[in-house]
Each structure stands twice: as structure tokens, then as C-alpha cells.
Amino acid sequence: MSRLIVVSNRVPMPAKDGSAAAGGLAVALQAALQARGGIWMGWSGESSGDREPGALSQLQKGNITYALTDLTDTDVEEYYRGFANRVLWPICHYRLDLAEYGRKEMAGYFRVNRFFAHRLAPLIQPDDIIWVHDYHLIPLAAELRQMGLKNRIGFFLHIPWPPADILVTMPVHEEIMRGLSHYDLVGFQTDYDLQNFAGYLRREGIGDDLGNGLFDSHGRIFKAGAYPIGIETAAFADFAERAADNVMVQKTRRSVEGRDMIIGVDRLDYSKGIIQRLEAFERFLTTNPAYQNKVTYLQVTPKSRSEVPEYEHMQKMVAEQAGRVNGAIGTVDWVPIRYVNRSISRNVLAGLYRLATIGLVTPLRDGMNLVAKEYVAAQNPDRPGVLVLSRFAGAARELKGALLVNPYDVEGTANALARGLAMSLEERRERWSMMMEHLLSHDVSLWCENFLRDLVTAAELPRTVT
Numbered sequence: 001m002s003r004l005i006v007v008s009n010r011v012p013m014p015a016k017d018g019s020a021a022a023g024g025l026a027v028a029l030q031a032a033l034q035a036r037g038g039i040w041m042g043w044s045g046e047s048s049g050d051r052e053p054g055a056l057s058q059l060q061k062g063n064i065t066y067a068l069t070d071l072t073d074t075d076v077e078e079y080y081r082g083f084a085n086r087v088l089w090p091i092c093h094y095r096l097d098l099a100e101y102g103r104k105e106m107a108g109y110f111r112v113n114r115f116f117a118h119r120l121a122p123l124i125q126p127d128d129i130i131w132v133h134d135y136h137l138i139p140l141a142a143e144l145r146q147m148g149l150k151n152r153i154g155f156f157l158h159i160p161w162p163p164a165d166i167l168v169t170m171p172v173h174e175e176i177m178r179g180l181s182h183y184d185l186v187g188f189q190t191d192y193d194l195q196n197f198a199g200y201l202r203r204e205g206i207g208d209d210l211g212n213g214l215f216d217s218h219g220r221i222f223k224a225g226a227y228p229i230g231i232e233t234a235a236f237a238d239f240a241e242r243a244a245d246n247v248m249v250q251k252t253r254r255s256v257e258g259r260d261m262i263i264g265v266d267r268l269d270y271s272k273g274i275i276q277r278l279e280a281f282e283r284f285l286t287t288n289p290a291y292q293n294k295v296t297y298l299q300v301t302p303k304s305r306s307e308v309p310e311y312e313h314m315q316k317m318v319a320e321q322a323g324r325v326n327g328a329i330g331t332v333d334w335v336p337i338r339y340v341n342r343s344i345s346r347n348v349l350a351g352l353y354r355l356a357t358i359g360l361v362t363p364l365r366d367g368m369n370l371v372a373k374e375y376v377a378a379q380n381p382d383r384p385g386v387l388v389l390s391r392f393a394g395a396a397r398e399l400k401g402a403l404l405v406n407p408y409d410v411e412g413t414a415n416a417l418a419r420g421l422a423m424s425l426e427e428r429r430e431r432w433s434m435m436m437e438h439l440l441s442h443d444v445s446l447w448c449e450n451f452l453r454d455l456v457t458a459a460e461l462p463r464t465v466t
């Protein structure tokens with residue numbers, strides 16, 4: 001079996017005690033790497049200031065070598081904060097208004113990808129399979145090809161891929177698309193993202209859909225497909241059941257006794273629709289006054305990318321809004337919104353999901369949204385809660401038992417909350433079973449296997465158009 005080389009901007013390093021990093025993606029990829037042997041390469045998250053980064057730092061754990069590189073201050077600013085998070089992230093989340101184009105940042109993005117390629121290439125053997133993750137590293141395959149590498153290289157995009165009309169507003173859309181054509185397999189989260197990709201090729205006249213998942217563009221033939229990422233469903237369900245003994249979960253249970261709990265869990269990101277969600281909760285309480293003092297909404301929102309101005313602005317807006325609603329509607333013995341601005345460990349989170357009558361997941365746009373899947377997996381099968389889910393999350397393509405909402409429609413979301421809280425146990429069980437069955441049969445290990453199987457079989461493709 002060929003070795004596997006995984007490349008991602010962030011690398012989930014094992015903890016100091018040697019235990020593997022938590023999170024479905026990390027667990028699935030670490031398992032695949034252990035089985036085949038391989039390398040996980042990426043950014044250390046550290047800056048070398050204005051000095052050229054030193055040699056890769058390497059750490060061996062079983063069959064896996066973790067290889068990390070620092071980046072200079074300028075690299076972090078231009079590649080990560082600048083182009084990845086102020087151009088690609090907003091564009092892929094349909095936020096043209098937030099994209100900030102700068103020639104310096106665009107050049108920095110391509111330069112850091114070249115730097116990654118130069119650091120990675122000496123570690124690669126001819127038979128290795130390379131799997132690149134996410135929007136930070138789209139041009140990596142082109143750079144590796146430029147250096148003469150002939151290995152199979154796959155790419156998986158964790159975030160949405162927008163329609164052509166949005167993509168073409170990005171000055172370097174052609175270079176980005178050319179970058180994708182250097183992979184042997186390009187994976188998206190949903191069929192909609194794949195359709196947008198194919199639509200761009202057609203619209204711009206730079207490629208053809210050859211059928212059976214094959215495309216040709218920029219003189220290369222490659223595969224593209226939808227590979228919706230899953231979670232470790234069975235393990236997470238087990239986790240949630242055992243979390244009942246956790247002290248924090250017990251404290252929370254006591255603190256909401258006699259009330260229904262609604263839970264929202266999101267990085268503090270404008271794509272998550274937190275402002276609209278708080279508005280919907282307020283609307284629900286004002287149009288259903290009988291629920292006042294009967295419901296607690298827990299919003300867990302760890303800070304994210306705080307050095308990027310749009311994120312800093314969001315932090316202020318969300319905190320102000322939560323405070324305003326609490327001030328306007330709360331009473332001396334009831335705080336409607338509990339707003340937690342820090343990260344909670346996954347085992348506590350699993351227990352909190354299980355306590356909540358409603359999982360409120362309303363991104364304005366999301367590649368998948370693993371929280372939606374985790375909420376379902378964490379439920380007690382005897383009395384499961386209700387998932388209220390944005391139709392604009394990738395997860396909505398799969399979780400048909402959810403109450404689907406349009407997060408821009410504040411009144412519609414408020415109505416879904418009322419419907420969810422009043423839903424009969426029979427309907428809740430029926431909806432939950434349908435979703436749980438799907439999640440058990442489409443977990444993250446299957447996602448990983450399917451992608452790698454298709455990447456390996458891409459070896460039989462002719463690579464260039466004759």
C-alpha cells in the first residue's frame with residue numbers, strides 16, 4: 001500500500017501525553033495515516049518574525065511523521081490573514097461585500113504555496129499519495145508538478161464553492177481554477193458545490209464535463225466529486241451518553257431544570273449567522289410570551305481569527321446583541337441567552353448537546369457544519385431533541401429529519417423554534433431515527449475511505465488531453 005501524505009494549513013498535533021488530537025477529521029486522517037504510514041505536513045501556527053523559517057520540525061508518532069514549518073510575519077499576514085481569510089473565505093461563503101483584494105496578499109498566497117511545495121517535495125517518494133486539504137493550499141499541486149512530481153494528488157475543500165458569478169469577482173479566479181486542475185481528484189462537500197465548479201468551467205469556456213465525474217481543463221483530465229464529510233457517529237453517541245457524569249454537564253443540567261434548553265455552537269464567524277439567530281430567538285420570545293422564563297438559549301462561541309478586522313467587529317456586535325436581548329427580556333431570575341465566548345472541550349459539548357431540546361444551527365452559508373451532525377449523534381434515543389438547521393449548510397443536503405429554515409427569514413426561524421419545542425415525542429423520534437441512521441452509515445471513516453479509493457483509482461486516468 002502506498003504511503004499517505006496529508007497537507008493542511010493547521011496540523012492537529014497529538015497531545016503531550018501521546019493521545020491523538022480530538023475531532024472527527026483528525027481521528028479519521030490519523031487512522032488512515034497509521035494504516036498506510038505517512039506524513040502530515042503543515043504550518044506550525046508560529047511565526048519566525050522577519051527571519052527565514054528554520055528547518056521543518058518533525059515528530060514521529062507510530063507510523064506518522066508530523067512535519068511543521070513556521071512562516072514569517074509577512075507570510076502569515078499576506079497568505080493566511082490576507083488572501084485565505086479576507087478573500088477566499090468570504091468569496092466561498094458568498095460574501096462579496098467582505099472580500100478585500102490586495103496584490104500583495106495575492107502574491108503572498110502563491111508564494112507561501114510555493115514555499116510549502118519546496119519544503120514538502122524532498123519528503124515525497126514516487127509511490128506516495130498526497131492529500132491536500134482546504135482553501136489555503138489550492139495552488140500546491142501546481143507547484144509540486146512544476147517541480148516534476150508525478151504522484152497522485154487529491155484535494156478536498158472543506159468550505160463551500162460558490163457559483164461562477166461570485167467567483168469571477170475575484171481578480172485571480174483563473175489562477176485559482178487552474179490550480180485545481182493540477183489535482184487528480186477534487187472533492188467538494190455537496191453536489192451543489194460540484195455543480196458550481198462544473199458551471200464555472202462551462203461558463204468561462206475553459207473546461208468540459210466528460211461525464212462519470214471526469215473533467216478536462218487546462219489540458220488535464222481529472223476527477224471531481226461530492227464527498228460529504230461525516231463524524232465519528234458511534235463514538236460521539238457513546239461520548240454523549242457517558243458525558244452525563246461530567247461535573248460541568250451536571251451543573252448545567254441543574255441550572256436549566258424546569259426549562260427547555262436551546263443550544264448553538266459556532267466559531268465566532270460571520271458565516272454562522274449568529275446575529276440573525278439571536279434576532280430569531282428574541283422574535284420567538286416576543287411572539288410566544290408563554291415561553292418567557294421557560295427557555296434558556298446557550299450560545300457557545302469561541303473566538304476565531306481575531307486579528308482579521310471583520311471578526312473583531314463581529315465579536316463586538318454579537319456581545320452587544322446578546323446583552324441587549326437579555327436586558328430587554330430577561331428577569332431577575334432568568335437570563336434568556338447564556339453567551340459563552342470560549343472553547344468547550346468535545347466531551348462536555350457532547351453532554352450539553354444531549355441536554356438541549358433544540359440544536360439551533362443556522363449558518364448563512366457553511367461547507368458542511370459538523371455541529372449539526374454532532375447534535376444529532378448526541379441525542380438520547382428515547383427522547384431526542386429537534387435539529388433546526390439552515391438550508392444553506394452542507395449538512396442540510398443529508399439531514400432530512402431536521403426542521404429546515406432560511407436564516408435570513410427571522411420570523412421563519414422563530415416559528416421553527418416554536419414548532420420544535422411543541423413537537424410530539426413520536427415525531428421527534430421519527431425525525432431523529434432517520435438522521436441517525438444516515439449518520440451511522442455515512443461516518444467520517446467512510447468519507448476518508450471513499451476519497452482515498454477514488455484518488456487511487458484516478459491513477460488509471462490519462463493525465464493530459466491528447
Ligand SMILES: O=P(O)(O)OC[C@H]1O[C@H](O[C@H]2O[C@H](CO)[C@@H](O)[C@H](O)[C@H]2O)[C@H](O)[C@@H](O)[C@@H]1O
Pocket residue numbers: 009010023025026134135158159229267304305
Ligand atoms: O485555522 P483557523 O483559521 O483558525 O480556522 C479553523 C478552521 O476553520 C474551518 O474549519 C473547520 O473545519 C475543520 C474540518 O472540517 C474542523 O476540523 C474544524 O474544527 C473547523 O473549525 C476551516 O475549514 C479549517 O481549514 C480551519 O482550520
Ligand SMILES: O=c1ccn([C@@H]2O[C@H](COP(=O)(O)OP(=O)(O)O)[C@@H](O)[C@H]2O)c(=O)[nH]1
Pocket residue numbers: 023024265266267300301302342343344345346349368369370371372374
Ligand atoms: O467550543 C467548541 C466549539 C466547537 N468545537 C468543535 O469545532 C467543530 C466545528 O466544526 P463545524 O463544521 O461545525 O464548523 P467550522 O468551525 O468548521 O466552520 C465541531 O467539531 C465542534 O465540536 C469544539 O470542540 N469546541
